[in-house]
Amino acid sequence: MKKLFLLAAIAVFGITGLNAQGQFNGGVNVGLITGDFSDFYSFNITVDASYLWEVSDQIQAGVATGFSQSFGKDTDFGDAEDAQFLPLAAAGRFNVSDEFTLGVDLGYAVGINDGNDGGFYYAPRVQYAVSESLDVVLAYRGVSIDAGPVTVGFNTITAGVEFGL
Template sequence: MKKLFLILGISVIGFNTVNAQEEVNVEITPDNSWLKAGLTAGVPVGDASDFASFNVGADVRAQHLFTPNWGVGVASGYNHYFGKDGVDDFGMIPLAGFVRYYFTPSGLFFGSDLGYGFLTNVDNNEGGLYVNPQIGYHNRDWNIYGYYQNTFTENDLNLQSVGVGVTYNIRFK
């Protein structure tokens, strides 16, 4: 896990060093930057299906389109897992960067989050690497998507779920 974070860190530093030679003037407008807020619902799979029956969550994002097709940003929220067979409910708070590719101004998109998932109400496990690929439909105001979410937590436990989400775009004025 430490090697993965080291490789990611070196890649980001290298990318920023190459791009630092060009001065970029970024203008934030309602047409290229906005907040996304919404809800998700999923079914745990893999290891998670042994101790959780369902999960719901809140999805909060800030996005900037740096071309008409490519968007980047930060993502967070909260995912609540409903325990089963005597297991208490628990949660996961993601803190991630994300990238999305929009094929057209309205239509199909795909993207992924990459970051860290912090676990709540779980003993002896703080969290781990968080990955959340998505594919969906978007228009100027809404995003509807399917996702596969995986948090590679400590103690060789993968917290995985598949589900659907919907977010509303809150434009800057």
């Protein structure tokens, strides 16, 4: 399943290179772990990349990927290993005004580290345009992980910047 998602992402990004009508964006974010894993992980660094096409004056749609690194804490149960995810997602953005944009990324986050199978990925976001090519981004990023009889959430709240390239 992971290989299928990775192959699909490579195909989508390969096709986007043929069409120069879109906008490529890159971003860097830092965040805090919330929810089920907050006792085991201290903070998060995420690097994002997206390619968006203009659907209308207010709506963009496209694909998104990146790399997420969450750093483990020293706990009573021992040291938690760092957790890494590679999200592969569809992306949508809605321009509320010239400065504010609401968006969401939906897809699958591939688990990179040992014992991490990944899960459903969702990332609602709010962006504020500082300039034509620089946005400040606040996002809630979640990965729903199937943990046997229950599903747990690996969730982060991040803040960062996004550059239009």
